[in-house]
Amino acid sequence: MEKVKVRLTVNGNSFCLEVGAKERLLDTLREQLRLTGVKEGCSIGECGACTVILNGEAVNSCLVLTGQLDQSEVVTVEGLAQDGRLEPLQQAFIDHHAVQCGFCTPGMLMSAKALLMKDPHPGREQIKTALEGNLCRCTGYQQIIEAIESLTGPERE
Amino acid sequence: MSYCQVNKSLTRVDAYAKVTGQAKFGADLTFPDMLYGKVLRSKYPHARIKGINPEKALEYPGVEAVLTAKDIPNNLFGVIIHNQQVLAERETYYIGDGIAVVAARTREAAEQARELIEVEYEELPGIYRLEEARDEPVKPVHPEMADNQVAHHTLRKGDVKLGFAEAEIILEREYSTQLIEHAYLEPEAVIAVPAQHSTLLTIYGSVQNPYATRRAVAGVLQVPLAQIKVIQDHLGGSFGGKDENVSAMAARAALLALKTGKAVKMVNDRVESMLESYKRHPYQMKYKVGASKEGKILAMEIKAEADSGAYACQTPFVTWRSVVQATGPYEIPHVKTDTYGFYTNNVYTGAMRGYGSPQVIFAQESLLDELARELKIDPVELRLQNIYHNNSITASGQRLDNHQVSLKEVLERALTASEYKAKYREYSQRQPGEKKRGIGLAISYRGCSLGAEAIDAAAANIAILNDGSITLSCGLAENGQGLKTIFSQIAAEILGVDPERINYLPVDTSAVPDSGATVASRSTMVGGNAVKNAAEKLKKTFADFVAREYETTGAELVFRDEQIYNGPGKAVTSFSEAAAAAFYQGVLLNATGWYLSPDISWDEETGSGNPYFTYVYGCQIAEVEVDIGTGEISVLRITAAHDVGRAINPAGVRGQIYGGVMMGLGYGLMEEVETEDGYISNTNFDDYLIPTIKDLPEIIPIIVENPDPNGPFGAKSIGEPTLELAGAAIANAVCQATGKRIRSLPLNLERVLIGSSLRKGGRSK
Ligand code: FES
Numbered sequence: 001m002e003k004v005k006v007r008l009t010v011n012g013n014s015f016c017l018e019v020g021a022k023e024r025l026l027d028t029l030r031e032q033l034r035l036t037g038v039k040e041g042c043s044i045g046e047c048g049a050c051t052v053i054l055n056g057e058a059v060n061s062c063l064v065l066t067g068q069l070d071q072s073e074v075v076t077v078e079g080l081a082q083d084g085r086l087e088p089l090q091q092a093f094i095d096h097h098a099v100q101c102g103f104c105t106p107g108m109l110m111s112a113k114a115l116l117m118k119d120p121h122p123g124r125e126q127i128k129t130a131l132e133g134n135l136c137r138c139t140g141y142q143q144i145i146e147a148i149e150s151l152t153g154p155e156r157e
Numbered sequence: 158m159s160y161c162q163v164n165k166s167l168t169r170v171d172a173y174a175k176v177t178g179q180a181k182f183g184a185d186l187t188f189p190d191m192l193y194g195k196v197l198r199s200k201y202p203h204a205r206i207k208g209i210n211p212e213k214a215l216e217y218p219g220v221e222a223v224l225t226a227k228d229i230p231n232n233l234f235g236v237i238i239h240n241q242q243v244l245a246e247r248e249t250y251y252i253g254d255g256i257a258v259v260a261a262r263t264r265e266a267a268e269q270a271r272e273l274i275e276v277e278y279e280e281l282p283g284i285y286r287l288e289e290a291r292d293e294p295v296k297p298v299h300p301e302m303a304d305n306q307v308a309h310h311t312l313r314k315g316d317v318k319l320g321f322a323e324a325e326i327i328l329e330r331e332y333s334t335q336l337i338e339h340a341y342l343e344p345e346a347v348i349a350v351p352a353q354h355s356t357l358l359t360i361y362g363s364v365q366n367p368y369a370t371r372r373a374v375a376g377v378l379q380v381p382l383a384q385i386k387v388i389q390d391h392l393g394g395s396f397g398g399k400d401e402n403v404s405a406m407a408a409r410a411a412l413l414a415l416k417t418g419k420a421v422k423m424v425n426d427r428v429e430s431m432l433e434s435y436k437r438h439p440y441q442m443k444y445k446v447g448a449s450k451e452g453k454i455l456a457m458e459i460k461a462e463a464d465s466g467a468y469a470c471q472t473p474f475v476t477w478r479s480v481v482q483a484t485g486p487y488e489i490p491h492v493k494t495d496t497y498g499f500y501t502n503n504v505y506t507g508a509m510r511g512y513g514s515p516q517v518i519f520a521q522e523s524l525l526d527e528l529a530r531e532l533k534i535d536p537v538e539l540r541l542q543n544i545y546h547n548n549s550i551t552a553s554g555q556r557l558d559n560h561q562v563s564l565k566e567v568l569e570r571a572l573t574a575s576e577y578k579a580k581y582r583e584y585s586q587r588q589p590g591e592k593k594r595g596i597g598l599a600i601s602y603r604g605c606s607l608g609a610e611a612i613d614a615a616a617a618n619i620a621i622l623n624d625g626s627i628t629l630s631c632g633l634a635e636n637g638q639g640l641k642t643i644f645s646q647i648a649a650e651i652l653g654v655d656p657e658r659i660n661y662l663p664v665d666t667s668a669v670p671d672s673g674a675t676v677a678s679r680s681t682m683v684g685g686n687a688v689k690n691a692a693e694k695l696k697k698t699f700a701d702f703v704a705r706e707y708e709t710t711g712a713e714l715v716f717r718d719e720q721i722y723n724g725p726g727k728a729v730t731s732f733s734e735a736a737a738a739a740f741y742q743g744v745l746l747n748a749t750g751w752y753l754s755p756d757i758s759w760d761e762e763t764g765s766g767n768p769y770f771t772y773v774y775g776c777q778i779a780e781v782e783v784d785i786g787t788g789e790i791s792v793l794r795i796t797a798a799h800d801v802g803r804a805i806n807p808a809g810v811r812g813q814i815y816g817g818v819m820m821g822l823g824y825g826l827m828e829e830v831e832t833e834d835g836y837i838s839n840t841n842f843d844d845y846l847i848p849t850i851k852d853l854p855e856i857i858p859i860i861v862e863n864p865d866p867n868g869p870f871g872a873k874s875i876g877e878p879t880l881e882l883a884g885a886a887i888a889n890a891v892c893q894a895t896g897k898r899i900r901s902l903p904l905n906l907e908r909v910l911i912g913s914s915l916r917k918g919g920r921s922k
């Protein structure tokens with residue numbers, strides 16, 4: 001099968017990768033780079049478990065072909081903590097019991113992170129909209145919202 | 158009593174690994190030379206297999222093995238009735254039946270090769286409706302059986318004829334519930350590794366019940382249990398759903414691993430998972446109730462029939478829990494209940510959070526509201542007149558005298574927090590406009606743990622190492638519910654240490670005695686007691702040693718704050734120092750704890766007994782707004798009060814409540830696996846809808862604590878009670894809002910608007 005060369009920055013490291021024309025970003029991350037924090041739950045863009053931040057936007061990595069991403073920048077859950085220091089969102093998820101089985105957690109964190117990068121003080125409705133594409137079967141979402149709101153301050157009117 | 162570690166919302170011991178992406182789930186593991194396995198599944202729900210030709214698949218580059226039923230030493234397995242096929246041999250019984258498995262060097266090769274396996278089928282007529290399965294089918298689903306009945310349980314109390322004769326009002330109603338999917342976010346994944354750890358096969362992956370999987374794999378391969386090791390660490394949700402289907406997957410991977418001598422990984426994609434995995438039983442129920450004019454319930458007669466699908470799986474036990482609990486928590490002198498399960502060629506049904514309770518609760522709580530309406534009594538008053546109290550005799554004849562029966566308390570706490578009375582009054586007035594509001598409630602009692610289904614025991618190992626650090630493991634599995642944290646808290650409380658000292662190890666079936674299944678909301682109670690037992694044994698040995706070594710006299714030593722005290726304020730030594738000293742003196746600081754739950758009984762003949770050793774009580778109240786123009790139902794608020802005995806971790810309990818309520822909301826309003834003649838039409842999250850964050854109403858969790866003498870620190874159950882009530886409460890609220898009683902779930906738009914579902918086929922009316 002034909003291979004495509006792409007340069008990618010993933011979690012701050014640059015890679016030059018050879019990928020198949022149909023290779024999904026999800027597979028590149030999980031299989032080539034062994035970033036298994038990126039999860040696969042549905043493969044069709046409905047569950048959000050595979051969410052990563054691509055050039056500043058939260059995307060479902062199961063729907064993106066790596067071959068089209070030359071010169072792009074990707075952040076996965078593994079890239080959130082810096083030098084062993086958790087990112088505040090991660091700490092908030094721990095403190096607010098926003099994690100149960102943890103399978104949705106990486107995707108949730110990435111969607112939330114993308115939101116906070118754009119707007120550090122979103123209201124509850126904006127949080128819900130940003131996380132609408134991330135399914136969680138365990139937590140009922142409540143403690144996830146509480147975790148995020150602990151960082152965003154009181155809701156704006 | 159004040160605690161240092163329990164009854165506190167400590168953060169989860171596995172949270173760090175999960176927020177950093179370090180937690181490895183089944184699909185994340187790799188092994189050297191690992192192959193990828195894929196299953197070819199049936200093309201038809203019911204067909205005869207006339208021939209299988211794997212030749213082309215075997216020739217596909219990268220393929221190392223193709224196996225079919227004839228390669229399997231023992232093709233049948235099952236927890237209760239051994240009739241589930243690892244791979245279909247002569248016939249396929251449902252659409253998810255596997256026919257062949259392929260192992261190849263890449264996933265793509267396995268998928269491609271699977272398509273090249275040639276199967277010659279003869280499509281056969283199937284049985285897809287419960288009535289058909291029940292009423293003398295031409296040919297039973299399993300040809301070797303006389304009929305399609307999987308199970309029939311009875312419960313008898315008093316004499317219903319007498320009861321109905323005394324009744325001043327009699328109501329007869331039919332209810333039905335739908336087929337639903339667990340929808341755990343992580344699809345099933347298993348890896349079988351040969352010749353590792355001096356063991357024939359080691360199985361890793363998303364295994365909810367490691368000992369059941371070990372039993373199934375050993376049985377299929379016909380090898381000793383000691384040659385199969387199952388290791389389970391992080392699992393992405395299960396809710397009862399990763400048991401028999403994962404055992405089948407493990408057995409298939411094991412067969413391929415033995416055949417090729419290499420590790421074999423099998424991961425389902427979502428569609429495969431939806432097609433093959435078992436679901437929640439749909440029920441059809443007939444309820445008849447007789448009461449006095451004042452609202453005293455005198456008699457209840459119940460018939461509940463469950464579609465078991467192609468295999469028996471857990472149907473005998475699921476329908477048994479239903480027979481015990483079908484009346485709900487009401488003192489009724491005369492009861493006659495019959496529950497049944499029948500084979501069909503539909504996808505099979507098994508354990509799912511609730512386990513035979515959400516169905517009967519929907520019926521019984523709808524019925525209570527219907528009765529209240531007929532009698533013109535307030536639904537709360539009707540319940541208060543009839544609910545269980547201390548020393549009540551249940552429908553099965555059990556006297557509730559060994560724990561606090563807190564139904565009235567949970568009900569009242571929920572009523573107050575939800576402002577039920579004022580809202581009920583308000584919404585009973587005429588509501589102008591299209592949008593109508595309503596409020597409704599549901600209550601339940603639930604037997605804790607397995608009940609008289611099976612031996613109910615669990616084990617835990619704790620070791621204190623010579624630097625004072627601790628390892629802890631238990632035979633019950635962390636499925637996301639938080640058991641690692643709860644058990645760490647219990648051990649830390651007793652040993653007087655910080656939970657940080659404890660390294661919680663994965664389940665390893667070769668290292669911890671068989672602890673049964675992680676089901677029935679039994680972990681905190683049964684597993685927690687095992688952990689407590691291990692910690693207490695250790696503490697005793699340790700205290701004896703410290704008393705000798707440090708020549709303390711008199712008072713019992715106190716383990717607290719990482720120190721060992723001889724009376725208030727007098728630290729004898731630190732935990733770590735004493736651990737080192739004990740090691741160098743040859744003291745064994747290693748203990749296996751064991752807990753066997755109290756005696757229970759069930760007499761199938763008389764349909765009575767003491768089926769559970771204790772119960773939990775819950776009440777949920779739903780407030781809804783229905784747009785009678787569009788049929789859209791918005792849930793505004795759910796108040797959920799649950800007696801958990803003692804909350805070992807209150808934030809964890811709230812997490813269970815939020816998650817359970819949302820799952821109950823999905824059950825009540827949106828979820829249904831749609832089938833037509835055995836084919837499943839919604840096989841992914843684009844058309845099998847589960848609640849999203851946008852569906853989240855305000856949820857008010859209320860934790861009620863009446864410590865149970867049989868629970869560790871008084872703790873009981875919470876996982877399942879949280880999910881079983883919301884569907885019924887929402888249905889009652891919708892009825893108050895619209896005046897329309899909907900007797901089948903889910904309460905979708907069409908049912909609200911025109912009273913019946915427009916969906917074709919399916920098994921709901
Ligand atoms: S796996 Fe990508 S959205 Fe579900």
Ligand code: FES
Nearest residue numbers: 101104136137138
């Ligand atoms: S924590 Fe399990 S799916 Fe979200």
